[in-house]
Amino acid sequence: MRFPLVSFVTLSLSLIAFAEPNLSPYVVHEKRDAIPSGWSLARRHDASSTFPLRFALKQKNIENVGDFLLDVSDPDSPNYGKHWTAAEIARKFAPTSGTVDAVHAWLLESGIEAHRIALSPSKGWINVYVSVEEAERLMNTEYNVYKHASGIEHVACEAYHLPEHVSNHVDFVLPSVHFDAHLDRRDANNGPEIKIGVPGSGFEGPKTTGTFNNFFTDLEHCDTDTTPACLRALYDLYYEPQATDKNSYGIVEYTPQAYVQSDLQLFAKNYSQDLIGKSPNLVSIDGGVIQTTQTGFQYNGESNLDLQYGMALVTGKQPVQLYQVGDLIMGASFNNFLDAIDGSYCTFEGGDDPTQDGVYPDPNPNGYKGKNCGTVKPASVISTSYGYNEADLSRAYTARQCAEYAKLGMQGVTVLYSSGDNGVAGNGGKCLNDDGTQSVDGKRFNPTFPAVCPWVTAVGATMVKPNATVFDPQPEKACDQVIYSGGGFSNYFAMPDYQKNAVEGWVQNNGQVYVNEYGNAWNSTGKSRAYPDISANGANYVVAVDGKFQHVFGTSASAPTFGAILTMVNDVRLRLNQSPIGFINPALYAMNATIALNDITEGNNPGCGTNGFNATVGWDPVTGLGTPRFFGLLGVFIPSQFDVAALLGIN
DSSP, X not given: OOOOOOOOEEOOGGGOOOSSOOOOOEEEEEEOOSOOTTXXXXXXXXXXXXXXXXXXXXXTTGXXXXXXXXXXXXXXXXXXXXXXXXXXXXXXXXXXXXXXXXXXXXXXXXXXXXXGEEEOTTSSEEEEEEEHHHHHHHHTOOEEEEEETTSOEEEEESEEEEEHHHHTTEEEEESSSOOOOOOOGGGTTSSOOOOTTSBTTTBOOOEEEEEESOOOOSGGGTTTOBOHHHHHHHHTOOOOOOOTTTOOEXXXXXXTOOOOHHHHHHHHHHHOGGGTTOOOEEEEETTOOOOOSSOSHHHHXXXXXXXXXXXXXXXXXXXXXXXXXXXXXXXXXXXXXXXXXXXXXXXXXXXXXXXTSOOSSOOSTTOOOOOOSSOSOOOSEEEEOOOEEGGGSOHHHHHHHHHHHHHHHHTTOEEEEEOOSBTTSOGGGOEEOTTSOEETTOOBOOOEETTTSTTSEEEEEEEEOTTOOTTSSSOEEEOOSSSBOOOEEEEEEEOOGGGHXXXXXXXXXXXXXXXXXXXXGSOOSSOEEEEOSEEEEOSSEEEEETTEEEEEESHHHHHHHHHHHHHHHHHHHHHTTOOOOOOOHHHHHHSOHHHHEEXXXXXXXXXXTBOOOBOOSSOXXXXXXXXXXXHHHHHHHSOTTSOHHHHHTOO
16 A cells, blocks of 8 residues: 655755764664464565655653643642643644754764655654665664465564664654554455444444334333433433533544434434434545445444434534544544544654555545545544454554543543443454464453543443333443443553552452452553443443334443533533533542442453453442443532532522
């Protein structure tokens, strides 16, 4: 695949004056432990071949991005709610001139002519066109060609080295150890895939038990038929929004996933009549289209579920943005969406990875010939019900994307991701093998990304207990019908400070039990990011799909439901001329849980040949902190000087 065309600013020799070469010992910069499943070493790469070598430069202050985010997200901070502008963030994280100069000087000293060295306009990365022989000399490595079972070839190395003084200024280099090779749709069943909206190619949407004709609309049957009324009763969501002109809620879908307007209207007629005649506001990104040629649950189930419930719970008064990402040919990734809502992200730390992300302009015939960078204003709450396995992606790739979620939080955006539907296993029920590869026979727990990013809110799934009603004191348990709530511990990301008290308490009280039972199947260090953060009902949703009703299960349901609740919290804040809630995790973990949350203490999340973890008192790696109470959340997010009861007309 060809790299996308990027505008470069050619660096001049006059930028830097040299006395003598600045030499330092070489150190290992990145190393890969194993060749991914489905790939094999084919041959050494031809030494005379050429390719663009791309150096992702370290961003200024990026190591403090979490601190900046917490400063505006912690309710105890004097800067709580004082969100940054996009321009302020861009200035804060642009690489220093010293970083640019250090890498440029080394390349010149190594014999690379100045006219071959180019700096991106954002100063985020340096590109140099070199031969394989030059690249191997520069980085003390060997480049090989690897072949996939499908026939696709990929260039990579096992490890590479940089001078120590250069290594300190570089995040990663492409191509190198990263093995996120782009496979076409015809290769979908043969290995890792990136088109997250394509059924059978890594996309795992919600599950269904099929169509049915007899459905209930009352609150007595919420254990078998989850409806908007059931969710309102479970989570005290009795509220009519009033600041709709200021508020915003965005739901992200990836082509070819598509909602059906006639299904939305069928759902509205039966469960949410204020949606009759309504539709989401379509925001097309990179050629995103509501396709109608491919239908059925595998193409319509996800989007129909997300929009029918996301829209119903915020009522017909609140417009909902549908971010439809990717054309029908290329597809898209999370990075393509992030490019659209943050123009600086298009080039941040090297820009999109063409081996992993959709390439736009799409070079295919009839492909989308544009690229959306910074063309879309992000909604205050954004819900996404898609995900990768953490192990599908390199550490550098996930770190780059995770930093972007922190920057969105700094701007006041709440980002929600579903935690996965396979318990402690990953998509497809795959678990990790000892060599780092994935298989359904693996024994190690396989975390979900982006749910494991510390700067997003990961949402797990619960269900109403069989024969229970929403009026019972504790009607919910961890979902164990059809799907299991994804949860566990990251192998990539460290535990954020806001989570330490809750998770360390769980480790002390429960961790040793699972070490004794599962050994090293999970990351038991007690120092890694734990997920989910919170949960919501994810079982038995009544969804209209292709003119009929189906029961649908998944954290795909939990995320838009929780997103709708937070959107209503924002409505109240906006009525009081307060900023949107933004990144909520510090407040969630610091709040009085007995007031704002329903603690879930029953159920587990099996996978990888185990029973997984058990729900228990307090935070747990099945349901997180529990499920929300709308009025309790208002008590957390509304400043104490305001009388919420009087505002809402409650006696």
